[in-house]
Amino acid sequence: xxxxxxNFVGIKSPNPFWLASAPPTDKEYNVVxxxxxxxxxxxxKTLGEEGPPIVNVNGPRYGAIWGADRRLLGLNxxxxxxxxxxxxxxxxxxxxxxxxxxxxxxVSLMVxxxxxxxxxxxxxxxxxxxxxxELNFGCPHGMSERGMGSAVGQVxxxxxxxxxxxxxxxxxxxxxxxxxxxxxxxxxARAAKHGGADAVSLINTVSSITSVDLxxxxxxxxxxxxxxxxxxxxxxVKPIALNMVAEIARDPETAGLPISGIGGVxxxxxxxxxxxxxxGNVQVCTAAMTYGFKIVQEMIEGLKNWMDEKGHARxxxxxxxxxxxxxxxxxxxxxxxxxxxxxxDLCIKCGRCHIACEDTSHQAITAxxxxxxxxxxxxxxxxxxxxxxxxxxxxxxxxxxxxxAGALDKRTGKIVEPVYAxxxxxxxxxxxxxxxx
Amino acid sequence: xxxxxxAAGIAxxxxxxxxxxxxxxxxxxxxxxxxALVEADRCYFCYDAPCMQACPTSIDIxxxxxxxxxxxxxxxxxxxxxxxxxxGMCARVCPTETLCEEACxxxxxxxxxxxxxxxxxxxxxxxxxxxRQFYERGTPTGKRIAVVGAGPASLACxxxxxxxxxxxxxxxxxxxxxxxxxxxIAAYKTPDGFAQAEVxxxxxIGGITIENGKALGRDFALADLTANYDAVFLGAGLAGxxxxxxxxxxxxxxxxxxxxxxxxxxxxxxxKLPVGRNVIVIGGGMTAIDAAIQSKLLGAEQVTICYxxxxxxxxxxxxxxxxxxxxxxxxxxxxxxxxxxVENGKAVGLELEYTALRDGRLVxxxxxxxLEADQIFKAIGQxxxxxxxxxxxxxxxxxxxxxxxxxEGRTSLPKVWAGGDCVLGGDDLTVSxxxxxxxxxxxxxxxxxx
Numbered sequence: 001x002x003x004x005x006x007n008f009v010g011i012k013s014p015n016p017f018w019l020a021s022a023p024p025t026d027k028e029y030n031v032v033x034x035x036x037x038x039x040x041x042x043x044x045k046t047l048g049e050e051g052p053p054i055v056n057v058n059g060p061r062y063g064a065i066w067g068a069d070r071r072l073l074g075l076n077x078x079x080x081x082x083x084x085x086x087x088x089x090x091x092x093x094x095x096x097x098x099x100x101x102x103x104x105x106x107v108s109l110m111v112x113x114x115x116x117x118x119x120x121x122x123x124x125x126x127x128x129x130x131x132x133x134e135l136n137f138g139c140p141h142g143m144s145e146r147g148m149g150s151a152v153g154q155v156x157x158x159x160x161x162x163x164x165x166x167x168x169x170x171x172x173x174x175x176x177x178x179x180x181x182x183x184x185x186x187x188x189a190r191a192a193k194h195g196g197a198d199a200v201s202l203i204n205t206v207s208s209i210t211s212v213d214l215x216x217x218x219x220x221x222x223x224x225x226x227x228x229x230x231x232x233x234x235x236x237v238k239p240i241a242l243n244m245v246a247e248i249a250r251d252p253e254t255a256g257l258p259i260s261g262i263g264g265v266x267x268x269x270x271x272x273x274x275x276x277x278x279x280g281n282v283q284v285c286t287a288a289m290t291y292g293f294k295i296v297q298e299m300i301e302g303l304k305n306w307m308d309e310k311g312h313a314r315x316x317x318x319x320x321x322x323x324x325x326x327x328x329x330x331x332x333x334x335x336x337x338x339x340x341x342x343x344x345d346l347c348i349k350c351g352r353c354h355i356a357c358e359d360t361s362h363q364a365i366t367a368x369x370x371x372x373x374x375x376x377x378x379x380x381x382x383x384x385x386x387x388x389x390x391x392x393x394x395x396x397x398x399x400x401x402x403x404x405a406g407a408l409d410k411r412t413g414k415i416v417e418p419v420y421a422x423x424x425x426x427x428x429x430x431x432x433x434x435x436x437x
Numbered sequence: 438x439x440x441x442x443x444a445a446g447i448a449x450x451x452x453x454x455x456x457x458x459x460x461x462x463x464x465x466x467x468x469x470x471x472x473a474l475v476e477a478d479r480c481y482f483c484y485d486a487p488c489m490q491a492c493p494t495s496i497d498i499x500x501x502x503x504x505x506x507x508x509x510x511x512x513x514x515x516x517x518x519x520x521x522x523x524x525g526m527c528a529r530v531c532p533t534e535t536l537c538e539e540a541c542x543x544x545x546x547x548x549x550x551x552x553x554x555x556x557x558x559x560x561x562x563x564x565x566x567x568x569r570q571f572y573e574r575g576t577p578t579g580k581r582i583a584v585v586g587a588g589p590a591s592l593a594c595x596x597x598x599x600x601x602x603x604x605x606x607x608x609x610x611x612x613x614x615x616x617x618x619x620x621x622i623a624a625y626k627t628p629d630g631f632a633q634a635e636v637x638x639x640x641x642i643g644g645i646t647i648e649n650g651k652a653l654g655r656d657f658a659l660a661d662l663t664a665n666y667d668a669v670f671l672g673a674g675l676a677g678x679x680x681x682x683x684x685x686x687x688x689x690x691x692x693x694x695x696x697x698x699x700x701x702x703x704x705x706x707x708x709k710l711p712v713g714r715n716v717i718v719i720g721g722g723m724t725a726i727d728a729a730i731q732s733k734l735l736g737a738e739q740v741t742i743c744y745x746x747x748x749x750x751x752x753x754x755x756x757x758x759x760x761x762x763x764x765x766x767x768x769x770x771x772x773x774x775x776x777x778x779v780e781n782g783k784a785v786g787l788e789l790e791y792t793a794l795r796d797g798r799l800v801x802x803x804x805x806x807x808l809e810a811d812q813i814f815k816a817i818g819q820x821x822x823x824x825x826x827x828x829x830x831x832x833x834x835x836x837x838x839x840x841x842x843x844x845e846g847r848t849s850l851p852k853v854w855a856g857g858d859c860v861l862g863g864d865d866l867t868v869s870x871x872x873x874x875x876x877x878x879x880x881x882x883x884x885x886x887x
Contacts, residue, residue, distance in 0.1 A: 068478045348542040351484030367485065393481050394546060 002307035009198040013040035013104035020283035021108035028092035037293035041104025046081035060221035063210035074236035094128040110136040132173035138204020153179035156191035163195025178202040185244040201260035205231025234286035238264030249278025268302030276322035338384035338400040346397035353388035451736025457707040460734035477506035491540035494521035514564030528558035534756040575602030583666040588616020590857030591672035593874035599644040610652035620699040623727040654825025671855035675819035685777030690784035694728035694816035713812025720816030722752035745773040846877030
């Protein structure tokens, strides 16, 4: 049986599934329930500096978008950091860590961008016996208006500065949580590294308005007829998060910097994908908030089962295995030619592949053959774009099949070359590095 | 248990009074909003959708389902009514399992089609409950059209003609409009007076007058209509009932299934409607099933459908057969009636002969069986009664016992169109009648206005 014990920057947990800093980790009651359910660790919901606690809105905090059957695909929130007393949180953190020594307990922090503020809170957290801290530079709503959260995360110099303060003032590992609300994730990641961060975690939530009430013309969630952008999370943001994780993992300047992957992790498969792209573990929030803590059971068993099937004995055996396969467009093999193929036994004849191709793409799928409803790829027209695969409601019905070297590509009339060749050497590229033959 | 549960012969009051309401309540309760949204989510919005192709009225099903899914049930209803102004009734009575839902790709994919009929009912009910009318009478053309019969074909025809600004007079022999929707469909498929509500909804466009109690051949002749109107549409249905040609057919207790169903549909108090203790229904179509199930629901102890061919030959859909079985009706195949056993002028049993297919022909095997029966319903098909058309001058061309029409519904007589069950080539479905009436109206309009 695969061993899924996790060691992330020296923080040990029985599995790589942590709960992200968010409502599910705001107090002892929830965290204990999570640990009982089997979660490997938690990042305690963000603490602020000593003083009157934060206030939250008293109207709705969440908005959402849904897929078929009202499956929650994306969640947005305007909740702020913990609104409980600092001392209450610290006391509970200490108690939970004492009761659950084998679980990871990291504390998320957000205090003003002043060294003294960080110097003041770090010893208090250290005293609880917590395993590490996560710097919340990501929260895009509310706190950012006060110069914290993503207001820091959007300025690499601030990230570096605050990270350095923390490293200088605590023995605990420092994880820097990054906001996706920037243009190039590599810059904040590099800044964190320069500041001495032990790891980065990403992504925090994406600035968003989920919907507009067309009766009141208020954005959702609506607070007395007004709305404010919130932080977007859940399955819908996973592709954004995967890309950002990969960008950091393959950036020569940050390669090797540990990453805790966050963003729409819902199943073991999502977790494995993040880890394959270089994340050392994952953090989960929306899935738990949608289905409850029990989902971790599926994640644990699913991951183990897959690892056993593939012969991965430990997490390290597959972490980062997909990273080298993420490259720039210019290096993709232009001699790799695929054609869609429709399995007629699986086809239910909905015709969506046809109309997608006919209306919006390459006119490469029939609708009618010899007077009968029949959907088949016209190889002379098929560019191998994969749209038909993506719109087909039956999994595995349409597949992209590569043409073997030496085969004729009926669209171009050319023989598929056996060698790798990319844009950098393509004759149509005015900046081709090697002259065309 | 009601005292009359096992009363001999044909008797009323076999059930407790509350039981009648339960037995004749909605066969498929309407979707609520949540159910409609969940079901609408299942539609794949197919290209050139097979369901749409399978619909005789070519309703744009993927579009109307998408409109439900996006919170626009009124738009959905209009999509339906644009093609089929009787979309509400068709949603209730269409054998969807052999039409749109059989063609649904999710039937192919997982054996569970999208419940198109119930979604259609959700949309049309929403529009009708809100009294929402989508159509206005066209600018008056001054053209007058006579319509014979007030069934689905005629109503669809009249509505479309009114949309085009023509003035329509419908002559209906029965006291109510609606045709088989009012008199011929099982009560549990269209409870709560829906048939009349739909007639009212259709007529509210204006420009349509119904003259009830006016029968062709009795109160007026076709020649009167062609002389006085710009065009005539015949949607007279099938007035004749095929005979058993079995000895003793005239005995008390031997009845036409269609008459039984009509009486039941018009009954104010089902507990006063008599039914046999042992009922036999002869036939294999929807009428046989409707008569059999409703006999059972009225409290008959044993109800048996006897059909002279095999299960696979029955006109009633598999779903209808299963519905009958689920209601306790026994369906027996390869049996044809030979002799009604009569005592004191009343039927007490039926002697049937086993049948078989030999060289492609149905023959009696000589072996017989006798079943107890105090009530025997004939449901072996209806026929067009051409007699009222006589005296029209040139006779309308008939074929296989029904009126011959071309693709647009034109008969052999100038100015005369026809549609619904009385024409050849239909499949005796409400939805097909609607399509024929609608298309004939378009043809009439083209002819009159050009």
